[in-house]
Amino acid sequence: MSVVEFKKTGNPSLAEMAAHVENILPAIESAAEESEQLNRLSDATYMLLRDAGLFSMMMPKEVGGAELSHVDAMRLGERVAWAHGSAGWCVIVNNAVGGVMSLFVSEKGAADIFAEGPDVMVAGNGVPRGYARPVDGGYMIRGNWAYGSGIHHAAWIHSGCFVTEADGKTMVKQANGQPEIVITHHPRETIELKGNWDVLGLRATGSFDYTLKDADELFVPKHLCYGFNDGDAKRGGxxxxxxxxxxxxxxxxxxxxxxxxxxxxxxxxxxxxxxxxxxxxxxxxxxxxxxxxxxxxxxxxxxxxxxxxxxxxxxxxxxxxxxxxxxxxxxxxxxxxxxxxxxxxxxxxxxxxxxxxxxxxxxxxxxxxxxxxxxxxxxxxxxxxxxxxxxxxxxxxxxxxxxxxxx
CATH class of the missing domain: 1.20.140.10 (Butyryl-CoA Dehydrogenase, subunit A, domain 3)
Known part of the structure; x- marks a missing residue:
């Protein structure tokens, strides 16, 4: 159980959450074309989804999330996707990427990320497209990552990296011979987007590629990182x-x-x-x-x-x-x-x-x-x-x- 007191956005019942979702679907649908033109969710759509608790519905109660079962959350998520595919995509991505982060990140990391409550947008790509060089207290990371769905409204970025030796080149291998991979988390202002989300569909997800902003490397403290294959969740039942x-x-x-x-x-x-x-x-x-x-x-x-x-x-x-x-x-x-x-x-x-x-x-x-x-x-x-x-x-x-x- 968490020893940090996290802010909560209330404790609505599943029925109340479902009713709220149905109430906001018309507005989400009516803003779909605007979002498509923006190449991201409209600010109004993002706020509706956030205020409904949909970005944190799978996050554990220890960080203030609803911690819905997968079955219950599935019923809510598919309704959002029914209204607007890109809105539904951003909801499920945040509950997958942000949800897993909320399970595995350290207590200190959770305190940093959820300082203002559970409704935090986390975007990025955990598939390793970067490199993490171990240093005192954390890693120096570099790389170029793709498919940062929802990244325009994100507060935190989730980036997968191959762990290297101190030389920054030689990759560290696990006991099974596979590369060691670490998931790092860093503030949105540390990255810049590449204007390359010109795609067939899911246009309003804004799944841009991204890289570090004004730096070749970025320090990420160890308490904001965990292993790609970590098997023991720190919270969430x-x-x-x-x-x-x-x-x-x-x-x-x-x-x-x-x-x-x-x-x-x-x-x-x-x-x-x-x-x-x-x-x-x-x-x-x-x-x-x-x-x-x-x-x-x-x-x-x-x-x-x-x-x-x-x-x-x-x-x-x-x-x-x-x-x-x-x-x-x-x-x-x-x-x-x-x-x-x-x-x-x-x-x-x-x-x-x-x-x-x-x-x-x-x-x-x-x-x-x-x-x-x-x-x-x-x-x-x-x-x-x-x-x-x-x-x-x-x-x-x-x-x-x-x-x-x-x-």
Missing amino acids: PQGSLGLVGYTAWGHTTWALGVGRRMLDELAKLAKVRVDAFGKMNESATFKYEFARAEARFRSARAFAYQAWASMAETFDAGRNASVEQIADVKLAMRHVHDVISDVGTFAHRAARGASLHNGTMQRFYRDIHSGTQHILMADEIVQECGRVYLGAVKADAKWGVFGVDG
């Missing part, structure tokens, strides 16, 4: 033991369920009014058949995801950590949901014909879907690792990492 492996799977699944649902809802709305040379869209036997099949695939994928996470919640409630098979389930569910929404999105786009060509809600969600599916966590290699687990081809003490199973 049993569910905190999932770390980055589980929280990223939760986040991407949550987002995909929201945008996939919205694509089908938009198509159903269009079908009620669209008439072309072949008649009314919703009277076409072929369309009705294919739409029903799309619904079945989506709902089945959603059920799989919720079943996997509900099983995980039961394990945590019993005071146990997740098994390697349970983590394989949530990893596979994440990828499967993305495969399904990719197919559903393509079906909706083609069925809508010219209606989806124009700038608007359906086109934006189509672009967002086919951007989210490009994430490295959707790699076939991770699915192969799930297969290895199910086939019993891993060791008894095997553990999941972000990209695969060690053992």
Whole structure:
């Protein structure tokens, strides 16, 4: 339990949080186009999400967060993604990146980062794209990092680095031969953005590349760092033991369920009014058949995801950590949901014909879907690792990492 007194933003019930989310969805949706043009969330959207406690809903109570279960947080997150894909993305990223940081950072680090309360935006990339040279009291870091989703509104930056020897060049290896990686955290004002977020979809996430500002190296004190593969959470209870492996799977699944649902809802709305040379869209036997099949695939994928996470919640409630098979389930569910929404999105786009060509809600969600599916966590290699687990081809003490199973 934390020995530091952290500020809290109140203790709303889950029902109150859900009602608040529903109340702000129209405003988030109405600001979507403005956010797209800004290449980041509008300030108003950011404030709505922050004040609703959505950026800290997965953070532990010890730092003032809501510490919702993954299942409960999934229900809220997918509603935000339903309203605006980029807004949903920023919510799930902060709960994955910032959430994991809140679990693993030292007590002194948590006191620094959460000095003003839990609703802190943390952005950056924990995948190592930089280097950390050990010095007294911490590390001197350097590098260029990519995909800093939500970085415009961030207060803290989360940057993965390969640890080097004192020469700054020779990489330190772990006992298993893999490079040692450290996650560092530093204030937003220490970095500058590269103006390179010119992309197909998820435009309003503002996922710019970034580098250090006016410096070749930056000192980061050790209390603001932790190992990429640290396995023991300092706070957050049993569910905190999932770390980055589980929280990223939760986040991407949550987002995909929201945008996939919205694509089908938009198509159903269009079908009620669209008439072309072949008649009314919703009277076409072929369309009705294919739409029903799309619904079945989506709902089945959603059920799989919720079943996997509900099983995980039961394990945590019993005071146990997740098994390697349970983590394989949530990893596979994440990828499967993305495969399904990719197919559903393509079906909706083609069925809508010219209606989806124009700038608007359906086109934006189509672009967002086919951007989210490009994430490295959707790699076939991770699915192969799930297969290895199910086939019993891993060791008894095997553990999941972000990209695969060690053992």
